[in-house]
Amino acid sequence: MDTPSPWLDADQQELWQDLLTVVIALPAALDRQLQRDAGISNFEYGVLARLSMADHVTMRFSELARDCNSTLPRLSKLMDRFEAREWIVRRVDPSDGRYTLATLTDSGQQKLVDSAPGHVAQVRRLVFDSLTATQRRHFGTALSNVAETVRREAAGGPTG
Amino acid sequence: MDTPSPWLDADQQELWQDLLTVVIALPAALDRQLQRDAGISNFEYGVLARLSMADHVTMRFSELARDCNSTLPRLSKLMDRFEAREWIVRRVDPSDGRYTLATLTDSGQQKLVDSAPGHVAQVRRLVFDSLTATQRRHFGTALSNVAETVRREAAGGPTG
DNA sequence: CGTTATAAGTTGCCCAGGCAAGTAAAAAGC
DNA sequence: GCTTTTTACTTGCCTGGGCAACTTATAACG
Incomplete structure (x- = not known):
């Protein structure tokens, strides 16, 4: 490979400055x-929203963590609060004692319904x-490419 | 105004899911x-980088905080560590005792130079x-619009 | 000028989140 | 079938960062 110019x-x-602004300030x-x-926080909202869309409003922690861009410790502690x-x-x-299931309660669903309109408007x-x-x-097109790259990175990435 | 449909x-x-992935995982x-x-963190890198581009590698805290999407308390504590x-x-x-000036030292510049290539590559x-x-x-075009909106929000926004 | 208002930093308290170590359950090896 | 490994979650410790209250310095007002 040739020497890539080291600077932008x-x-x-x-573009990079604008992207930094967005990822921080948004x-x-x-x-x-x-x-x-x-x-509640944006992350907490996201967890409620994801659960609400699941079958029987129930999911395994590990699956929920993946879908919400979270780690297990983080989710575990959030679930304590919830x-x-x-x-x-x-x-x-x-069916498998290693997994833990989270199920949204009625008041949890209610909380989501109450906070959704303001959030969506924002x-x-x-x-x-x-x-x-x-x-x-x-x-949307460009973002989808970047998101895909970043998701791979978050998983095993180029290291694994 | 008419009733905007409340959902996406x-x-x-x-698009929204991809954007969430990017703002969190990136x-x-x-x-x-x-x-x-x-x-060092991405934020710390950004502060070093911004300072390095300033006249006499020196800036007021308030100006530095604005440019780095930071608050003053956060920057103040970071500067303790730096x-x-x-x-x-x-x-x-x-010239004005209320302002505090930060000046990058030689070793600070060195730290930036050392860490820049890997970061830029990433x-x-x-x-x-x-x-x-x-x-x-x-x-870039779309992002610039969103960044502008978000910057305004971070300042006084629609509330002020 | 003395008084009040505003601006720039700093500090204290609190909580969320990262990482590493610990626990418990199931799968693999032999 | 007992040990070893892997998987899923939990816990403890520590740090960064938010917010509100405080300090200090200039500006604005009379």
């Missing part, structure tokens, strides 16, 4: 709105309203 | 590489290599 050019720098903005209006608020119940998987406002229909398509 | 459609959902991947190869490692020196702005690998030239342009 001006265009790349600008989650912060989502957290602010959810914290203010619903007392259990205390009675938003989920924990039980050992009867997502619209911060992301979709900034883009034309064409831009949205292009953005 | 399928395309929007997909910083994590950057942190892993930098932590492993240089013992000062302990002698990567920066702190001094009161002689950025290339995770972002730019996933995109064609055309996608990169489109992506």
